[in-house]
Amino acid sequence: MKPSQNAASVFEQVGIALSESSTPIPTRLVIPSDARRKASSEPALSARPSRRPGRILDEVEEIPDEEPIERFDSHPPVSHATDAAVIALSLQEMGSIQLPLWYQPSKADLFQQHFTSHFISNFFNPASFLRKHNMWAYHLPAILASTTSPAVEHATRAATMAFYGTKAGDDSVKTEACRWYVKGLGLQRNELQKASSPGRGQQLDSTSVLAPLMFSIFETIMMTSKFGWVQHLHAACKFLEVIGPEACQDGLGYSLLRSVRLGVVYCAISWTTPPIISNEEWCTIPFAIHGKDAYDSIDDVFLQVPQCVILRTRYQSLVASGMPEEADTLAPELESAARTLLQRLQQWWAQHVHELHEPWTQSPITPQASPHHRTERPRPTSTEFVAPKTFQSTFNASTIARFSSTSLIAYGMLRLVSRQVGYGAEIAAHGESILSAFRYQERAGAAHTGVIAMLHPLTVLSFLAVDRRQRDAARDAMLAWGRARGVGKFVEGNMRDDVGS
Structure with missing residues (x-):
């Protein structure tokens, strides 16, 4: 039975019982004077020390026994049926107080x-x-x-x-x-x-x-x-x-x-x-007050990548369509854009190498370096990149990984238009840089890896790595990292997108 139905039934039963009762229902409450005197003379309860003994009763004026206190002194005498209705109404009002028991406010x-x-x-x-x-x-x-x-x-x-x-x-x-x-x-x-x-x-x-x-x-x-x-x-x-x-x-x-x-x-x-925020004004005006750190600066360089990607897409479409002459005409423009991107990357490295540099003892790799002519140096020059094995902060690891991923894109474009397969050593060095950064982030704790900070470099490496072991390592790292961060579907979806060659 529903609460409202139950209450209505109770009210009806009470009304019937009272109307059928032969016992008169008193409408006047009588308190004898001797009872009042007895109550006022009793000691106070220890559980309620704040109330003066008999205070309420003392405030009641002495009334002779033959003059009872009126309970409903503002109303004329009523019939038994009316009394039953009043009691039923009182019960209904009491029942309404219980409504919060089955109605609760929204917890949204x-x-x-x-x-x-x-x-x-x-x-x-x-x-x-x-x-x-x-x-x-x-x-x-x-x-x-x-x-x-x-x-x-x-x-x-x-x-x-x-x-x-x-x-x-x-x-x-x-x-x-x-x-x-x-x-x-x-x-x-x-x-x-x-x-x-x-x-x-x-x-x-x-x-x-x-x-x-x-x-x-x-x-x-x-x-x-x-x-x-x-x-x-x-x-x-x-x-x-x-x-x-x-x-x-x-x-x-x-x-x-x-x-x-x-x-x-x-x-x-x-x-x-290209996105609107890659324009020059968007790369300068918003940073007029707080300036830029190395991460902001490398993002400025990377925001120029879409221009190169547009040229690369056109070049690949011409090759796939069997139009080699048109592709050869576009190749110098694509190569120039890729070298311009590399030049900006080298300028960035020269500007920030000292704030990002760690005491690495790896081999410096330059765009023209050969794997047979590497020299061991304790510290790279301002234009040389060293594939690191360790880092001292998550900032350094993520920033250098972003630098290496952008370099991979540039070298991938040069490799695409090159008459001879080359740049394998440079691509391998930057690939190892990205994997080293990820391993450092893993040791630091999964929470230290930003949602975008390492996922993007790993994605680029998974498509542009020359060494299959690097490519597989990047994909495995992406899957494990994405599942741990709750973005596994996102990682799996982007692993199917060709962002590279």
Whole structure:
């Protein structure tokens, strides 16, 4: 029986019993005077020292026995049926107090706080050097409390629930995350359309970038579509373009821009057009206040890779289409772009080698070096790269791995257009650099490896390594790392994409 039905039955039974009773129901409560005197003379209970003995009774005026105290002195005498109705109504009012026993307020906010805390604690490592690139994540609770964007709320809930459900192996949470993801997509489309309208950009702030960034994280976890995470990064770049580089010089905008750059660098190889944030103004204006570290600088170089990739794709298409003459015409342009990229990499190395250098005793490798003419040196010159075996910080390991992966892309393009197979020693040296960085990150702990920091170099190595042992080692490391981080589907999906030769 339902609670409401049970209560109604009780009320009805009480009413019938009272109406059929032959015993008069008193409507006046009588307290004899001798009882009042006896109560007032009794000592106080030790359990209630704060109450003066007989205080309540003392406040009652002495009334003779023949003058009882009126209980319902404001009402005229009533019939037994009326008394039954009053008692039934009183029971009904008492029953209403029990409603919270079967009705509880929504706990959605509490669960969201739990999912968000779990996401911040496990997806972003506070001890990692990438903390300053992902500083926005540690302010996520405050952002959610103040944002007026439904898309940001839906995207955050979808990403945090997807990550929690994957790590905990809870399919119901992952299913619910997908529901929030679908709802949020429509909201993001509306915001993106409004952002594209004239004058709308002045009404947007940097918080709008958070929704596509969280949707991209959701896709790296759930992989509902193969390139969904890339599409969301495109949307993030669109929002950045609307708000402008000046809005990304400090605070939340600055932190979000650096996170978007990390993602764009990873997928830039597959972009058919260079991203807006690879423009010169986006590589200078946002860093006018805080400047750049070595990691930001190497990202500047890597953001020029899409230009080279476009040329490489055209060259490969011409070769595959049986148009060798047209391919030969394009080859010098591709070679020039690859050498320009290598030159920028060497300039970066010369500028940052002393802050990144460790006391390695490996062989320096230059673009023209031969494996038969290596010389052992305790310290490389400013233009020579040394394949390291050990590192002293996660920052050094990840930064040099990014440098080596970019170098692999440049050497891979030169190898593609070269009349003779070459650059094997350079590719092997940079491949060993990436594997050494990953081994160091593993010893430091899986949490010290950023989501993008090591996955991208390993992906590049898995396609461009000349040595099959390096290629297999990179793929095995990617799979193990991705499963441990809850992004196994994302890793497996990208291992099937040709980013290299």
